[in-house]
Amino acid sequence: xxxxxxxxxxxxxxxxxxxxxxxxxxxxxxxxxxxxxxxxxxxxxxxxxxxxxxxxxxxxxxxxxxxxxxxxxxxxxxxxxxxxxxxxxxxxxxxxxxxxxxxxxxxxxxxxxxxxxxxxxxxxxxxxxxxxxxxxxxxxxxxxxxxxxxxxxxxxxxxxxxxxxxxxxxxxxxxxxxxxxxxxxxxxxxxxxxxxxxxxxxxxxxxxxxxxxxxxxx
Amino acid sequence: xxxxxxxxxxxxxxxxxxxxxxxxxxxxxxxxxxxxxxxxxxxxxxxxxxxxxxxxxxxxxxxxxxxxxxxxxxxxxxxxxxxxxxxxxxxxxxxxxxxxxxxxxxxxxxxxxxxxxxxxxxxxxxxxxxxxxxxxxxxxxxxxxxxxxxxxxxxxxxxxxxxxxxxxxxxxxxxxxxxxxxxxxxxxxxxxxxxxxxxxxxxxxxxxxxxxxxxxxx
DNA sequence: CAGCGCTTGGACCGTTCGGTCCACTCTCTG
DNA sequence: CAGAGAGTGGACCGAACGGTCCAAGCGCTG
Numbered sequence: 001x002x003x004x005x006x007x008x009x010x011x012x013x014x015x016x017x018x019x020x021x022x023x024x025x026x027x028x029x030x031x032x033x034x035x036x037x038x039x040x041x042x043x044x045x046x047x048x049x050x051x052x053x054x055x056x057x058x059x060x061x062x063x064x065x066x067x068x069x070x071x072x073x074x075x076x077x078x079x080x081x082x083x084x085x086x087x088x089x090x091x092x093x094x095x096x097x098x099x100x101x102x103x104x105x106x107x108x109x110x111x112x113x114x115x116x117x118x119x120x121x122x123x124x125x126x127x128x129x130x131x132x133x134x135x136x137x138x139x140x141x142x143x144x145x146x147x148x149x150x151x152x153x154x155x156x157x158x159x160x161x162x163x164x165x166x167x168x169x170x171x172x173x174x175x176x177x178x179x180x181x182x183x184x185x186x187x188x189x190x191x192x193x194x195x196x197x198x199x200x201x202x203x204x205x206x207x208x209x210x211x212x213x214x215x216x217x218x
Numbered sequence: 219x220x221x222x223x224x225x226x227x228x229x230x231x232x233x234x235x236x237x238x239x240x241x242x243x244x245x246x247x248x249x250x251x252x253x254x255x256x257x258x259x260x261x262x263x264x265x266x267x268x269x270x271x272x273x274x275x276x277x278x279x280x281x282x283x284x285x286x287x288x289x290x291x292x293x294x295x296x297x298x299x300x301x302x303x304x305x306x307x308x309x310x311x312x313x314x315x316x317x318x319x320x321x322x323x324x325x326x327x328x329x330x331x332x333x334x335x336x337x338x339x340x341x342x343x344x345x346x347x348x349x350x351x352x353x354x355x356x357x358x359x360x361x362x363x364x365x366x367x368x369x370x371x372x373x374x375x376x377x378x379x380x381x382x383x384x385x386x387x388x389x390x391x392x393x394x395x396x397x398x399x400x401x402x403x404x405x406x407x408x409x410x411x412x413x414x415x416x417x418x419x420x421x422x423x424x425x426x427x428x429x430x431x432x433x434x435x436x
Numbered sequence: 437c438a439g440c441g442c443t444t445g446g447a448c449c450g451t452t453c454g455g456t457c458c459a460c461t462c463t464c465t466g
Numbered sequence: 467c468a469g470a471g472a473g474t475g476g477a478c479c480g481a482a483c484g485g486t487c488c489a490a491g492c493g494c495t496g
Contacts, residue, residue, distance in 0.1 A: 015471090015472080016472085017463080017464085017472065017473085019462090019463085019472085019473075020472065020473065023473080023474095037347050038347065038348065039259065039344055039347075039348070041257065041259030041260060042259060042348060044452075044453060044454085045453080045454065045455085046452080046453080046454095054474085054475095055474060055475045055476060056454095056455080056456090056475085056476070056477095057456090057457085057458095057473090057474065057475065057476075058473075058474060058475085059455095060454095060455070060456080061472085061473070061474080065454075065455075066454065066455090115347065116347065117343060117346070121343070121402055122343055124402060124403075124405070124406040125335060125339070125340055125343040125344070125402060125405070126257055126343070126344065128335070128405045128406050129255050129256065129257075129333065129334065129405075130256065130257070130260060135406060138406055139406055139407050142403060142406060142407070170415050171419065173403070173411070173412055173415045173416070174396075174415045174416050174418065174419030174420075175419070176399070176403065176412075177396060177399035177400045177402075177403050177412055177413075177415065177416030177419075178392075178395060178396060178399055178416065178419070178420070179399065180398070180399035180402050180403060181394070181395035181396055181397065181398035181399025181400065181402070181416070182395045182399065184339055184342060184343060184395075184398050184399070184402065185342075185360060185391070185394065185395050185398060187342070187343070187346045187347075188342045188346050188353060188356055188357055188360060189357050189360070193391070194391055194394075194395055195395075197388050197391045197392045197395065198391070198392050198395030198396065198399070200392065200423075201389065201392030201393070201395075201396070201420050201423040201424070202392075202396070202419050202420065202423060203423075204422075204423035204426050204427070205418075205419040205420060205421070205422035205423035205426065206419070207426065208422050208423065208425065208426035209422070234442085235442065235443085235493080235494085237442085237443075237492090237493085238442065238443070241443080241444090262482075262483060262484085263483080263484065263485085264482080264483080264484095272444080272445095273444060273445045273446060274445085274446070274447095274484095274485080274486090275443085275444060275445065275446075275486090275487085275488095276443075276444060276445085277485095278484095278485070278486080279442085279443070279444080283484080283485075284484065284485090437496105438495105438496090439494105439495095439496090440493105440494090440495090440496105441492100441493095441494095442491105442492085442493085442494095443490105443491075443492070443493095444489105444490080444491065444492085445488105445489090445490080445491090446487100446488100446489100446490105447486105447487090447488095448485105448486080448487080448488105449484105449485085449486075449487100450483105450484100450485095450486105451482105451483080451484090451485105452481105452482090452483075452484100453480105453481085453482075453483080454479105454480100454481090454482100455478105455479085455480095455481105456477105456478080456479075456480105457476100457477090457478080457479100458475105458476100458477095458478105459474100459475090459476100459477105460473105460474080460475075460476105461472105461473080461474070461475095462471105462472085462473070462474085463470105463471095463472080463473090464470095464471090464472095465468100465469095465470090465471105466467105466468095466469090466470105
């Protein structure tokens with residue numbers, strides 16, 4: 001009964017022409033935007049239809065059901081999130097670079113008025129208990145995001161800037177959690193302050209792990 | 219059209235007998251549990267009705283509409299969350315005490331199998347954009363929670379264990395964000411590790427703010 | 437014990453939802 | 467230029483939803 005696999009399901013996708021791809025893209029983009037601010041359950045297919053100027057049959061021509069559309073939205077939001085931070089994520093190799101990334105994340109959130117929180121976080125919160133396939137996709141998404149952070153921290157470690165017991169993977173996971181928690185509180189309070197504070201505290205935790213002629217602590 | 223006020227609306231509550239109070243409580247408890255794992259939109263009034271063995275008219279006898287019931291759930295979840303941590307929250311006055319609190323939060327999450335994340339966080343994520351009244355309630359809820367953390371950190375500061383520029387309010391907010399982010403990732407990955415890591419990183423950040431050499435006379 | 441009001445049961449309603457279906461149009465190709 | 471298949475429009479459906487309504491129970495007090 002239960003589909004155990006969360007891996008790429010071999011759906012036989014119909015061939016898409018240029019026009020078809022454009023329409024499909026329009027649908028996913030609109031659905032992503034709507035879901036970002038209204039949630040999955042709060043976004044009806046008719047809403048998507050209205051925004052995109054498409055018909056019901058088009059939605060079901062490109063997606064087998066609503067869950068499939070949501071799956072495409074998950075994928076898209078991951079790409080968007082990573083792309084928006086790409087520059088800062090690529091050059092992560094020092095505390096200064098980490099702070100530039102922090103500023104970027106804060107700026108992005110301020111730009112949207114703290115609305116919607118993290119697109120991935122919102123999807124995770126809503127789908128984790130109801131859609132196993134989407135949950136698997138989100139786990140993968142968070143993991144690649146974390147991996148990008150890990151890569152930068154690892155450079156710092158290999159340079160000998162970190163104390164031995166500091167694991168880049170662990171630090172990156174903590175950093176990602178700080179982003180998610182900060183964005184959730186920012187969304188709730190409609191202020192970027194919680195995000196700034198959360199990131200600064202996590203960054204302070206990382207800095208305390210830096211080898212600068214003797215880290216604090218015993 | 220738009221209700222600007224987010225303050226306690228003076229709803230004229232009907233007098234409740236003991237039986238009435240019990241029924242109302244049963245409804246709120248069941249709704250809270252259902253919403254915790256299915257979300258607000260994913261929980262229908264018929265679901266609540268089925269679990270509690272009540273009728274439609276009872277639901278609307280005790281609550282003016284679904285939003286009112288959700289409001290009661292928000293209130294209840296805040297009480298539950300604070301009560302579950304009460305012992306550890308009361309004695310917050312040292313890094314050791316913070317770690318006991320950390321262990322408590324982790325244990326609570328492990329106990330429920332990382333399901334549902336933080337009840338307040340889940341509600342916040344879902345209601346922040348759609349229900350201004352609920353959002354205001356959640357802001358208040360997070361604030362009292364944070365205040366409890368602040369109180370402990372302030373004790374540490376007044377004892378002179380903290381460096382001067384460390385603001386207990388700010389550190390507590392960062393800690394709360396770590397809890398929320400950690401719980402969200404724990405819920406998504408079905409593992410307590412992200413929560414542990416997030417809290418440890420935030421705690422490391424706080425510890426780095428402690429006055430070196432330890433408190434005088436201790 | 438009579439009456440009042442809190443309490444309960446459940447039929448009913450209009451709307452909205454995800455999803456199906458079929459007929460039609462467009463575009464590319466042989 | 468004809469046919470095939472991608473692409474589109476929109477009526478339609480059954481189920482589920484939040485919400486209304488009325489009549490009947492139940493328990494306390496005068």
